[in-house]
Amino acid sequence: MKYLSIFFLLSFVIFVAPVEAQIEKLDPEMAKQKKAEDGLVWHDVTEWGVEGRILPDQERKRWFDRFPGSADGTVTGAVWNLSRHSAGMMVRFKTDATAIHVHYKLLSSNLAMPHMPATGVSGVDLYARDADGQWRWVQVARPTSQEIKTQLISGLSPGFREYAAYLPLYNGVEFLSIGVPAGSKFESLEPRQKPIVFYGTSITHGACASRPGMVHTAILGRRFDMPVVNLGFSGNGRMDAEVGDYLTQLDAAVYVIDCLPNMNAQMVKERCVPLVKQIRAKKPDTPIILVEDRRNTNSWILPDRDAHHTANHAALKEAYNTLQSESVSNLYYISGDKLYGADSDGATDGSHASDLGFYRQADIFEPVLRKAMGL
Amino acid sequence: MKYLSIFFLLSFVIFVAPVEAQIEKLDPEMAKQKKAEDGLVWHDVTEWGVEGRILPDQERKRWFDRFPGSADGTVTGAVWNLSRHSAGMMVRFKTDATAIHVHYKLLSSNLAMPHMPATGVSGVDLYARDADGQWRWVQVARPTSQEIKTQLISGLSPGFREYAAYLPLYNGVEFLSIGVPAGSKFESLEPRQKPIVFYGTSITHGACASRPGMVHTAILGRRFDMPVVNLGFSGNGRMDAEVGDYLTQLDAAVYVIDCLPNMNAQMVKERCVPLVKQIRAKKPDTPIILVEDRRNTNSWILPDRDAHHTANHAALKEAYNTLQSESVSNLYYISGDKLYGADSDGATDGSHASDLGFYRQADIFEPVLRKAMGL
Structure with a gap:
């Protein structure tokens, strides 16, 4: 058994490892990123907060959960589990460091x-404001x-500038620190208020x-230079009243309701008008945008599949017309046919x-959001 | 040892497996693709050939190598190894099947x-011609x-139509068959001649x-509805004369020389003019497009990094001017600054x-290719 184990270990080293290393050997641009060196100063982002983490003053089961702990048992189990992903979260800081490091553990x-x-599922993605104030x-x-x-x-160009780091989309974060060389200036930036809520x-x-x-939620956040709350729940965005209860607790600039890819026409018929009215009851003036599913x-x-989309679109349009006929104001609509081009x-x-x-989807959302927010 | 093994096995089942299954359980759209059922008729693509596999009549070490066997030992070892990836290959066929299957093994x-x-590195990607003749x-x-x-x-819409399957980009293929239900019509389509060569x-x-x-090579192939040869070699596209020897053996519609991301200004200075002259000597009329590296x-x-690009661009422009001053005709140039937008x-x-x-890169290449090919 012992020899067999060694044999298996050797098989791995001989047959698997060289293949694993191959592309890195052939192309240095495919090499792994450098380990963080010693002598860095680490800044724990929980000390100043991240955008996209709703109701940060309420008790939480995990710091990086999207929802406070009260959602466990009120929203569906699937939504709760998915809410532990850090989708849409973003943390801002300023530094004059010429090198930037991250240390984080994934859920x-x-x-x-x-x-x-892995870059999308589990990556931390860094942007900075350039000299013109644009995010790049x-x-x-x-x-x-x-x-x-x-x-x-x-090798960063010298300068004390603002950075924004987006958190993993399809994974959660257990902890996250930003590392800069000792002696660099570092300033944490508070989460901004009045987000676009998706x-x-x-x-x-x-x-x-x-x-x-x-x-697209991140692209739009940069274009409007506004904070974003991303309440996207894979397979489980279904216009739930229990999620609506959290939507109405937020001070939103605008609500974007984009659940149709997880719904059929019957569900849209049953749930859309009630969800909009639920929001309107608590938020009489906040604009609400209804989005058809992309084909x-x-x-x-x-x-x-095409017939499914056509039926969904008709159901949402009908809900929109009903709401308009009942004088629900500040309501906007985005068609789905060309969301992906x-x-x-x-x-x-x-x-x-x-x-x-x-x-492409951000390009279609942008003018509607601009109009809805009066920008 | 035996109990230890069982313990490890159980650890895997208990701790790893549920996490692996999680997103598929939460979102049915994330489920694995269906296994190919029984009762299919399989068509081995080596029976009629794929586009992008140069000089198919020459002896080969592996059927799906991009180069014939003669390249092993003439091109660099890195280029040879990378040439075993099926980058850019595409196979066409016609069928009236309402379900399409693939069976392939990766290198x-x-x-x-x-x-x-994995979809990009190792996927087989299927397109079809719609009723208007457009690839979708x-x-x-x-x-x-x-x-x-x-x-x-x-669940495909009924109809006898043309399909095109692109092969994996960063992996090789050992075999590839297309499967359709018994009784479906199936017609293989020969590789087309006179490719765009990158x-x-x-x-x-x-x-x-x-x-x-x-x-972008595949996007442009669809836009022009032409065959493509992709001689991209990760980290190793360096205007090698040995690769030039293979370029000149092809009956190309146009050559696109896009090596600068793997070169510095000195290499460009040494190699660009000789490579273009090497091609011109054998191909007096075939258009050649020189491409700057994207920043x-x-x-x-x-x-x-920015200074590196600036120097590279200057070196390529100088080579282009030299070639023009020596009356090398049918030469075109693409600037690099906005290739990615x-x-x-x-x-x-x-x-x-x-x-x-x-x-975005395809959008910039397209008009230059159109002009070069007189379309």
Whole structure:
């Protein structure tokens, strides 16, 4: 047995390891990111807070849960479990460091999905404000293990500037610290108020962005330079009244209700009008945007799927008309047919957006959000 | 030892398996693809050939190698190893089946990279021609093991139509068969002649497209409805004369030389003019397009990296001017600054394009290719 174990170990070393190393040996640009060196000063983000973590003053089961603990047992079990992913969270800080590091531990050892890379599922994605105040991309962590302690980037142009780090989309975070060389200036930045609030499905949740900054909710947050709350729950965005109870506790700039990819026409008929009225009862003036489901990018060749979308769209339009006829004001509507573009190339798997699909979706959302928020 | 083994096995079942299953349980759209059923008729693509596999009549070490066997020992070892990936290959067929299956085995068990999903690294990606003759997306295989035997899609709209399946970008293929239900019509389609030939780096190779149909070489192949040869070699696209020897053996519609991301200014100075003259000597009329390296999407904040790009661009422009002054005709030039777009969001890791970056790059290549080919 002992020799057999050694044999298996050797098999791994001889046959598996060289294959694993191959692309890194052939292409240095594919090499692993550098380990974080010694002599860094680490800043624990829980000391100042992250955007996208709702009701931070309420008791929580885990610091990085999207919901406070009271949601456990009120929202469905699936929504609760998915709410432990850090989808949409973002932390801001200022530093003059010329190298930036992250140290974080993930909730799950599932670092990737077959159609979504580890950078998107489990990465921390860094942006900075440039000299014109625009958010521009810096670097993403490329996770290869559940705990990550890595140099994100070095050789940065000198300057004391603002950074924003987006948290993993399809995984949770147990802890997260930002590391800078000793002697660097570092200033934490408080989470901003009055977010754009998205309630949706796996697409809102972030599938299948290549990195956390590329889900449309993050793109729009940068374009408007506003905080975002991402309540996307993979497979479980279904206009639940129990989620509505949390929506109404937020001081939102606008609500985006984007649940149709997880619903059928009958569910839309039953739930849409009540959810909007539930929000309106507590928030008489906050704009609400209803979003049709994107058509799957292969629905052109799948008659049953296409008919499903057509029925869903009709049900949402009917709900919208009903609400308008009952004088529910400040209501907006986004059609679904072209959310991923006019060709069929905006998704990775038909249902879930690639970065291209998210970018196109952000382009369609942007003017409606602008109008709704009076910007 | 025996009990210890059982303990380890149980640990796996208890602690790992439930986490693995989690997202599939929470979201049915994340479920694995269906296994291929019995009663299918399988069509081995080696019986009629794939596009992008150069000089198919020459002896080969493996059927799905990009190069014939003569390249082993002439091109560098790294280029040879990378040439065993099926990057850019595509096979066409016609069928009236309402369900389509693939059965293939991959060269490497490395199904994904941290910044590129298994769908892109190891997927087979299916398109079809719609009623207007346009290529539109159908479905991609989502690999979870080295051998894949799966139903790609079912419920297809009836009709005898043309399909095209793109092969894995960062992996090789040992065999590949297309499966359709018994009784379906099936017609193989010969590889088309006079391809667009791309010689480049990891970006041409396909990093980091979400699926094989989204690398810019594939997007352009569909837009022009022409065959493509992808000679992208990750980290090793360096204007080698030995690769040039193979370029000149092809009957190309146009050559796209896109090696700068793997070169510095000195190498460009030494190698660009000789490579173009090498091609011109054998191919007096075939258009040649020289492409500057994209700037890394974070080079705005990395002064050293930005200076590297500036020097590379200057060296390529100088080579282009030299060639023009020596009356080398039918030469075209593509600037690199905006290949991934004007914002900083076109790449996954700074260097390698996401689907968004590839789409933007295709948009910039398209008019130059059109002009070069006189279309």
